[in-house]
Structures are given as C-alpha cells and as structure tokens.
Amino acid sequence: MWISGCDIFVSISYIAIMCVQVYTDYFESFTIFYLWHNYLREAFTVSHITLSSSSFLLMAATIERYLQSTTDPRTGSLFRLLARHRASVVLFCFAASCIFRGTVFFEVAVVYNSRCTGFSSMGLATSRLFSNPVYDAVWKFWIRKIVTVFLPFTVLASFNAAIVYNVRRTDRDQTVKALIMFSTVGTRAEVTRLRSRLRAVTRMLVMVVCCYLAANIIDVVVAFWETIDIESLFANEGVYTVTTDISSFLPILACAMRLPIYATNDKQIRTELDERLPRNMSGYPTKGPTKVIYDFYSDLFDSHVHLPPYHLREDGYLIPSVLPSEVRHAIKSVKNRTAPGPDRIRPEHLKNLPTALVNTLARLFTRYLSECKVPSQWKTSRTVLLYKKGDPQDIGNYRPICLLSVVYKLFTRVILNRIERTLDEGQPCEQAGFRKGFSTIDHIHTVTRLIEVSREYKMPLCLTFIDLKKAFDTVETEAVLEALGNQGVPTQYIRIFRELYSNFTTRISPFYDDITIDVRRGVRQGDTVSPKLFTATLEDVMRRLEWDNMGVRVDGRLLHHLRFADDIVLITPSISQAERMLADFDDACGKIGLQLNLTKTMFMRNGWVPDAPFSLNGTTISECSSYVYLGREVNMMNDLAPELGRRKRAAWGAYKSIEDVVKKTKNIRLRAHLFNTTVLPALTYASETWALRKQDENAVSVIERSIERVMLGMTRLTQVRAGIRSSTLRQQSKIRDAAVYAKLSKIRWAGHVMRLNDHRWTRAVSDWTPRNVKRTTGRPPTRWSDFFTKSFKERYDALRVSRTDRTHWTTLARERDKWKDCWRPLGLPDDQRESR
Template identity: 40%
Template structure:
C-alpha cells in the first residue's frame, strides 16, 4: 500500500490552510482520504479562534487510532494500517517576529506530541524557517539537494532534527530548482522554502514533490510525499459487500427478478435442519442484492455558473504575471466564488428538504439524507484506572469490557445446565403461522433502518414479500415444530446512544441491539401471540407497552392526586424509582418463571430460552469489538423485550405485601404507578414510603434489578423526614420530570410547566431554522410547524388548567413564531389575523383545548377500571381546605361548559362532541 501525503499550511487564520492524504492500494483503484485543517478545529485547553486540525474521509475512519490536539500550533493524528501505526504531527511555527519564549514553547509542544506518538513519526507543517545549504556535520538528517540560505530559525530547526534523529525529507530527492520553493512573498519577488516534512523513518518515503496547481488563494504551495507501507492482502471472500439501494423502482424490479431465480433452489429437504434452510433463504437474498449493487450517485451540488467561476479563477490564479487590474479581479473572483459555493450548497440542501417534505412530510428523513458524517465518541474513562483514553481500540475495549461485565451472570452456568436437562417435549400445541399473520408484520417493518449482522435491510423483506412469504412460513413453522432457532439469530451488534451526563462515562450510553432482519420479523409475530396472555396478568398500575394506554394516563392520575391533596392540605409523599440499567439487568431465569406463571405455552417459552441461550453480541463503534455472551438482560431493540420486561416486573409486584399501603381512593389503595421501569410510589407518610422502597428494592434484587438510590428522588408537601434505603438517604426535590411532565407541589407548578413547554418549543423551532427561516414555500413550513413544533408545545395539554394566563401564553408563543417565520417585527403592527391567514397554522390554543376535551370524554367512556377515571371522580382525601379563594381545578373549565353533571355528558359521545365547539370557542 502506498500512502501519499499532500501538505500545505498557511497562517492558521487563513482560509486556505489544508492537508490532504491519498491512499493507493496495490491492484486497486485510487481512493482518497481528505484531511483538512480548518479554523478552530483543534483541541485546546482554552477557547481560541484559529489553529491546526485534521479531517479524515469516513471510509478510512477505521484507520484512525486516535487524534490529540496539543495546542493552536500542534496536533497529533495516529493512523493504523494492519500492524503499522504512522503518527502525523501537524505544526505551525510562530512567525519571524515571535520572541524566543514562544519558539521554545512551540518545540516543547512538538516534544509533547512526540511523547504521545508511536514509533514511526512524520512531523510536517510551516516551520517559518529557512534551512538553506547543508553543513558537513549535518549529513545524517539533511540530503544534498538544498535550496536558499539559512536563517536563525533554520539553525534551531536543524539542531532539533539532530537532537531527535529526525531527517528532513525534502533534501533527499533531487528536483529542479523551480520545484523547491514552498512560499512566496505577496509581491512574488522573493521565494523561500519554509515548509518541511521531517521523519524518524526516512526509508518509508519514496518521493517528495511540490505541486503548483492548488486551486485556492495561498502564498504556499502543496508539498506531496509518498511513503510505502506493507499491507497484507486480505482474502476477497471476507470482504463485506455494500448492500444495494432498493429505493429506486429499477433496482426493486431487478432485485425481484434476481430473487425469483435464486428462490427456485430454496425448498425444505428431508435432510435439512433449521440452520441449513435459513442459510438457503439468507443466501438467496444476499446473491440477489450483490448482482444489483450500484455505487451511490454523485450529487451535482455546484451549479454550472459556479464551475465557470472556479475555472476562471484557477486560470487567473496560475497566470505567471498579473497586472494590478488582474489582481483586483482575482480578489473579486475569490469573494464571488465563495458566495456562490455557499449559495449552491444552501440551494441543494433546501431542495433535498423540500423533496422529502413533499413526498413524506418528514424533515428527519431529509436531515438524515443530508447528514454526511457520524459523530464519534472522542474519549472514555477507564472504569479500572479512571484514566481518560482516546485511541479507537481502547474505546472499543472499554465499551466491550463494560457490557461483558453488565451482561454476565454468576448463576448463569447452573441456569444453563438446568435448561439442558429440561424436558423440551410439550403437550401444549400452538397454532401454526399463516401468510396473513406474517405479511401483516412485514408491512410494519420500518424502512431506512440499520441492518443487523446479517446485513439485510427491512426493505429486502418488504419488497421481496411475494416471493419470500412461503419460505418464511416454512421456516417459522419449523421453528415452532423443533423449538430451535438458527444460530445466527443469536448474534447482534450493540450501537451506543448518548443519554445525558458525562459523555466520557460509558454508563451514560444506551445500548441498542441491531438484530438479524428475519429474526426481528419472527419476534414480531411471536410478540403478537404472547401479548394476550401477558396482557391478562397486567394490572391497571402498568401503562407501559400496553395497547390502549399512554403516558397521559399516568400524568393525569398524578396531577389529579397532587391537586386534591394540595386542596385539602393533606400530607403526600411521592417516590420516583430509578433502576440502574433495568432492561440490561434482569436475569434470564426470571423471564422463564414470569412467562410460566402467566400461562405462556411451553413451546413459546422454549423458543425464547433458545434465543437467549444462543445470544451473543459485539459492540459496534467505528470498528467491532470482541464477541460478548449475553447472560442477562433483554436486548433493547428486540420486539420481544418490552413484553418480557413488563411480565417480569409484574411477577415481583404481585408478591409485594402492600395491601392497605399507599393512598386510599374511595376504598381502593393506590400504592404505585408504572410505565415500564418508570415507577412512582405513593404514601401518606415517610415511614411507610421507606418500607415500600425497601420492599421494592429487596424484591427487585431477586430478578437482578438494582435500585439506583442516587437517582431515586422523593417529593412531598409535608415534612422532609429522612428516608433511608440500603443504608443510603434518598434525596428530596422540589420537582421532578416524570414521563416528560413537571410534577411539583408548588402553587406555580402549572405556570412552570407551561413556561418549560414554551422554552422547549422555541428550542425545537430554532433547531428547524434551516427550514422555517428559509425561502421554502409557506405550506411546507406549516407542515413542519404543525408536525414538529405544535406537538412539543402541547405535550401533556390534556392535564392543563385553561385560565386566562395559559391561553395568553400559548397565543403569544405561537404568534411570535409566526412573525419569525415571516420575518416580521412586532413594531410593524401587522394584524394577527392577517398573519394567520398567510401561515394557516393550526391554532395552538384551540388545539390544546381540543386535546383536553377529547381526553376527558375518552377517559370517562373508557370501559374497565382505570386510575385515571377513579381519581378524577374522587372528591379527595380527608382534610380541610385553606381559607380564601379556591384553587383552580382541572374540572373548572369543563364544568363551565358542560355543567356540574359533566361526567354524565362526557359519557354520551354525541353530546360531548357538540359541546366541544363551545369549549374551544373561548380559546385564543
């Protein structure tokens, strides 16, 4: 493999400073790594404006070992090729006017970079030094082909090279005199060599040359070096091919044609087992892809007019002699070209956004298409040494070790032996899968999602559905028959999503498992069959991952309880329970027990056991980590996981001896509410709450869940008596964000929540600035406002109290956003009705009130016993109201329209719908 380094550096404040690295592989076509030094893209202890830095093209990201910014003037990049690491140190030396202290500091920074570098080092950049002719004692680092005269800075650079055995590569290769200078004065009268490449491994270098055709304004010329790196040739059979793009009709038709032919050889033979038959299906899909694999079409971003300007600029830039008028014209061309390039890129982005909004109405899909890079985790702290590590291999190792320990279970071996001795024969037959059942779940697969280790996207099954359906029916039913699964279905890839907290703490990332596509489809079919039995055993306290429930159920229940306890001045304690890595911690044995207790057929339990017994995973950052055995937890991203988790949680909650604990709602005790693992405990005393938290912690430990006492919080309207759980005091807080809603006992809680919603809406608004502040048609901006900003503003509006303050705040917020979209000022005195006539936005105030009205009717008409209805119709706890004006209640505005018998009116859908217009008419 030959690595070509293109190097040029100007003043860090200039716009043209850049370095480019090209990679040529033997017997392969030329591919490129572009490394650009950009303003301010260095890492420094202080916030600065300029500096050196590097950008590497994403296809070579796996060669990056680490990157370290030393200062404004020095940065380090380690590139790894097989077993060879090349350390590139990019520098920019102080100018001639700098004092000696700055020069000494500069070389100290280089030494610091070299101390972090590996054996083979390349130091390159603008040293602002003239070395000139070689002296007799300098043969070890300077070749015979020198240029110019030496100055004091040149002596310092040569002395540094001698002391550190760094050869100045430029002087090794013989070149023409006109190809030796690298920098010229602005008047073009003086030409000097001040840009150098130094290395402690000069034998790596095959050539070095100066390039004249740099197409940017710079008084420097590019320096290109070629180095030889030995790279072992890989077996082509091991290369992972890029999956075809199935978004075009032509590719879809070709894929279907190929799949039809390949599927002719896919059928179940008497000698087949599950593994063999699955591989037949997988191979037919892969082969059908590979035959239509096409390169991603290059986007024509730059307009013809801009290309002509670039061409004209280039011709004038390289003209040997320029008049004063030509110099002025060149300066004007650079400004005009830069403006046109920015305009073309902006136009291109807006065109992509507009097309996606018109076709799908999704701005997320547009930004996903335009997003050309992926943020890396720059560094992580080692859990053993607490040292911050930056190398890519270290990061993968930290993540892999963390999840290896997290998913390990000391009791797993015994559990595994018990399963080997388990009687897999069962007398509880189940219904076979049919075409309608599988097709329905294929249609639910989402497109444009990352594939798992099988490298098959969801589109492959959706498009190939007519051809693959019979094979999938056979495969799934054979799995039911044998209670076994393909070995590959146990494999997955873990990608990390940052949550909050310290980004260097691996514990602050959520692991998402990328699974084989056909396994996901099977799991979706299986989950639908498990749902009825699991649903039967769920109580009304659980609202997570259940049909007919949402976050509003619990938010409304808590708000009503807080409102009524505040009204009657009765003590109330709420504990918000937090588990440490809940989904990743439950034991597999607890899953089997929960499913057995909830009457899940043995066949399904055995299949799920096989899935988890064979489960392995690998952490996927910019490279893959080692294989990890999954011995506990449920995979986040697996369709089965939510149902399995709530089944396990219900299995321990039913055994808690909490009869008579909690709060009394008309003779029924409410002790807890659960939305998956987000749990709230209720009590009228701190002592009882402490007992309940201790009981919950002890029961949770039996299934592998650990109560996170540092993140578990308590709110109260009474005395903050200490609550100790597991020898740790639980913190009291004034407010808590539960399921996205502010919960507090303050009298200003409704105003605080509304202000919080408005602030979040403005944050969302400005995140969409590229669309909302652009010249796109208003109808597209309306679509984005109604689908993105409005839901953010009105989340939880079903539980709001609509008084004059609430309505005014909502109205003011939306009108301000409308003026911002139209670029109007408040002082211009434009009528709000005229603005609304132009934007045609959904009235946010009216929409919020409609949400509340419809929710009230839905809640009252809901069949079955639910806490939302029970607490709404409940008069409240025993106590005495405070003197003075009554507090605002949630039902006040409903009673104003529907009367005191509003509950009876809400039970009649037709009557309630007629009253809606009168209710919302009072909105803004």
C-alpha cells in the same frame, strides 16, 4: 482511498529522491550515492505517475460530486453509470497517467564515467529524447502539458465553482422535500445527520481541490509563459529556476495537507486518529477507551445473580404452524428506515418480498418453533451506543441499542402477535407502558389529580419516584422465562426464547476496533418483544409484594404505585410507609438482577406529611420540590409555571429543527403545516392534564406568538412600531392557536377518560371525591374539571336551561357524538386537519 494511496506513493517517492540526496551529502556515503543513482529513474517515474493519477482521480471525484449536486434529471443516468463503474474509472486514471507520464523514465539517464572513481564516477544527464523536436515540443509540451496540467486545473476550477453554486441553490428544496417525507422527530434527526454528512463530504472535496489548484497555479503560469514567450522566460533564469523548484515542491506539500483536511471534515477519521495516537497525547485514560467500554459492558451483560434454571412444565400445547398471512401481517408492522443488523438486510427488503419467499419464511419459522433451534447468525448483534444526557465522558450515560437481524425481529414479531394478548391480560391497570390503549398521559393525569385532590382536601401525600439502573440490560434471563411461565405463556414459546437468549454475543465497534462481548442477561433493546418481556418480569416481581394495606384509598380501592415500563412511582400517605415499600421493592428486584439508582431515586411530599428520615440500606433518599415524571414536571402545589418554562424550551428546540426550512420556503401552507406538526405538540405536551387558568392560556399564547414573529422575520419592537396586531400576523402565518389546540386536546382526552370501562386509575381519579374528609372553607385551587364545569354552566345560562334539565358534562362525555356536538363551535378534535 485511491487518492490517499497516491499521496502515500508521492511522499515515499519524494523521500527517496530528495531526502536521500541530502543524506548522501551529509554522511558522504558512496553506498547511498550508488543506490540512489540506481533507483532514481524508477522513483522519479513513480512520483510523476502518482501525481497525475491523483489529479485525474480528483477530476473523476469532482465530476461525480457535480452530477450528484445538480438537479437535472438527465445527469442521473450518468451518475449511476459512474457509480457502478468506479473501479473502471480508477483503472482508466492510472492507465492515462502511465501513458502521459511514463515516458519520464526515458528522459533521464545515469552516466557512468570509467575514468573517475568515487562520487565522480556516476552522474545524471538528459537522454536523446530531448534532442527530438517532435517529442520535446509536440508530446512533452502540447500533449502532456495540456492533459496533465491545463486540463485538470481548468476542470477542477470550473466544476468546483458549479458544485458550490448547485449546493447553495438546491439546499432549500432538498431540505423541504426531506422534511415532508420524514415527518417524525427521529427521522428528521436522521435527515439532519445525512445533510451534515453530505455537506462535510462536499466541503472536504472542495478543500482538497482548492489545495491542488493552489499547488499547481505556478506550474500553470510557467507553462502558459512558455507557450507565449519562451525566450523571455529563459532570459530570467533566476525566476525560472525558483518557480520550477517551488512548483515541484508544492504538489508534495498539497499531498501532505490532505490528511489534515480529511481529519478536519470527517469525524470518523478524527476518531481513528485519536484512537491511534498515544494515550498521553490524545487525552484518553492510560488503558484506553476501548478497554473502558469492554470492561463496562462485560460487567453489565454478565450475570450477577445465580438463579436455578427455570423448570419448563409440559402443558401439552401444540403450536400451530406459522401461516404466510401471519408473516405478511408481521412484515407490515416492521418500521421502515431502521438500521440493519449484521446481515445488512433492511426492512424495505422484506416489504418487497414475493409470495414464494413469504411462504418459505413461514415454513422456516414453523420449523424453528417446532425444533426450538434458530440460526446461529441470530445469536449475534451489533450494538451502538446512544448518548442520553449528563456527562458525555461517563460511559454509563449511553444507552446500548442492539441492531439485530431484521429476519430475527420478524420471527419474534410473529411470536409476539401470538402471545401479546396473554401478556396484556396479565398486566394490571397500574402498568401503562407498551400497552394498546395506554399512554404516558394516563399516569400523568392520575398523579396530577392525586396532587390536586390532596391539596384541596388537605390530605397527606408522598410520591416516591424510583429509577432503576439499566433495567432492560440487567434483568436475569431465567427470571424472564419464569415470569412468562407464571403468566400462562405456552411452554414451547418459552423454549424458543431460551434458545434465542442462550450463547448470545454482541459486537461493539468503538474507533473501528471490534469488541465481542458475551451477553448473559438482559432483554435486547431494539427487539420488538423485549418491552413485553420486561413488563411481564416486573409484574411477576410486583405480585410477590405484600402491599395490600399500603397506598392511598381512592373510592374504596388502594392505589399504592404506578408503572410505565421501568418508570415507577410509589404513592403513600406517609414517609414511613414509602420507606417500607421501597425496601420491599429493592429486595424483590435484587433477586432478579435489578438495582435501584439511589442517586436518581427521589421523593416528594406535600405539607400534610410529617417530616421524617427516608433512607434505604443506609443511603438517604433525596427529597425534591418538583420532579419531571414521564416528560411533565409535577409539584405539590400543582403549579403549571415551571412546566410552561420547560414547554417553552421544548417548543423553541422544535422550531430550531425546522427553522432553515420555514425561513426559506415561500409555501405558506407548508410552513404552517410544519409548525403545527412540530412546534405545537412540543409546546402543548400533556396539555390534556392541565388545569388551565387564564394566565396559563396567556402564557402559552405569548410563547407561540414569540416563535411566530421569528418565523415571519419580525421582532416585537418592529411589530409595535408598525402597529401590526397579533391577529394580522396570525392571518399571515396561518398557524393554529396554541391555547385552542391545548383546549381541544383536553376536550378529546376528557371524552376518552369518561368512556373508559376497564377500571383503570385514570377514570377513578377523574371524578374522585374523598369520603369521610371534609373540605375546608374558601375557594379551592383551580381543578382539572373546572374548565368543563364553567363552560357548560355558561352554555346552559345562555340557553336559559333550568337546573333540573341540565345534564352534567361527565354524562355527555360518555356519548361520543353528543360530546362532539357540544364543542363543535370550538373545533372538533377530529376536524383538526388543514385543507391542502
């Protein structure tokens, strides 16, 4: 910032000195000529002082960046000292510039000639200081020249070379340490962003310094020539004149070049420039992106459905006081390294609170609950827009995330811990989102088993995948409060939620222009209690639907839909039934502000469902042959090949995120650990639900070996020519076998499913055989359970166990210890840790 300020003063001084003289000659104006002579000395002095200040500030910034780039622990204290006293360093740089360059003011004199008039009445001349040999030789050349020319040039050149060397040397180690510390995908992305930011800042500084060095090289050469042989320099008067003019102009040009350098390396500056430029030049719409964002989110967060205020019933429930132990328990569940809210308080601050402050928070939370009043600061948030997918120019393809106060989220976490059991007990087994003991694998397993059985028994099956428009942001607040009341949440907690959601505003800062928007509906994406509030509201909607005779019958129970938060799939035996259910659901959602996204709502049917038109409110619902449901691509043929193609792309994407590290590190175990914890989960996602065939196992192994060869710096051709077996490469890489990893995941999941006793659909469809339906002759397609049936048959045959003494695998899976003993030779799921 200070360097930019110096550049501005240099530019102004240059215009005041050089350009005004041109205007005087062109217009022949004596007034401008008179003014120019009166302020010339001041402008000349300011330009010299700001040029030197810019040089000294560049030196300070370069030294600070050098201290930050080096790994020497002794420089840490010096770097922290400079960082704490940056204001003092800036003042010192300006004071030094005034001392060494301020005397320029006394070197130039304005001479008035009383005998002449007009332009001849005034002129410039050197002052008496030039006749002083001490000033001219010692101060002006040996002291000022060395301090303001030679010293900055030498320091900047040497330190920038050291910075580049340090960055290249320490980049690998810092990246390895960062990936070890931050092992999740989100934090790895944050580390990558921080590394890119540091590199951009370093690159920007190096370019600015190189521009400075290039602008001052002539001045250094001339000064060095003056030191060695000043007579030969004056003898070449033409060269001396040209070099002096160029050396005086190049620093001005260097200052002007800094803004393009800043814009090239800093994304925020580029964004600011795009916003400030005229719209027809920057390519934005005529009303501007800020206006587009304001209109979109003002409409999104505005209430569109008039609902009467929910009448709170007095239940006589007295809310107990918040205990310090509750606050401490809530603090432990707060995630570290998350963005702070408007108050800038971070989770790490809460983790280090002393006991006295924890007790104070408990008393404050108790008062807020009893009075149903919260601080006004909790009713504001900062919203950031996260790009999802699709057209980046479409504002609808961004997810708004509210950055709320961490203390506010701690308060709602305390409330959630109290009402979570009540809300979970009100959820049916069809809802698997944001519930303990549930995951996406539950519903993926259910859907794939439905497809598998319907294909084997030639039963009609139609799956309708529903997409809601901005579901979390558009649900009406009164509908949320009513749902909490219907599910038995105490009235006092509902009152506090009404208080938290009333008069709420959020601030969006696109291009550094703050936009304040009133939020009149929706739950806060970023609040810990929001998912539970949404699923409770959706459950309240589902209870009003009359779907008792709809769906597919599984062991005497009707399965008509599955939910994972707002990802909903309707399960029907016909298109007409799906059309009716979709219309009922759309009507019920419209009453609480939710809307269906009909462009993304699709249905999929097998060959035993007759073709029929499928529409909603005159809009045709698209039919698809496959659909990506909760991260896995499903199709009615239960073909795993398309999903393996997606897994291949995901695995390569995961490898690219760690490629720089695994190629540079020499630690084999660290490299294998990064591969096993990053690439393998991406490659084998939802492998618990795969009906593994031999060709599928080979496909997974081929993908893994291709990545393994790249990680070892080898190609397939090189491997074949060298005669290296894949088993030899595996011994070198020390990574785990992906096919075995997928089998172990499936084994662990099968044991988990067979031990379920909560009547969820995952258990019901696992060993489901349709009644009153006869399977046709011929070999059926590979089932999910065939892997276990075949494995146990081979084991019993090898041990020569009679058929009467054989225990079915589902019976063994119900007992955890016996189930582990059965698969011990393959490697237990609990024994998957690598030895460190």
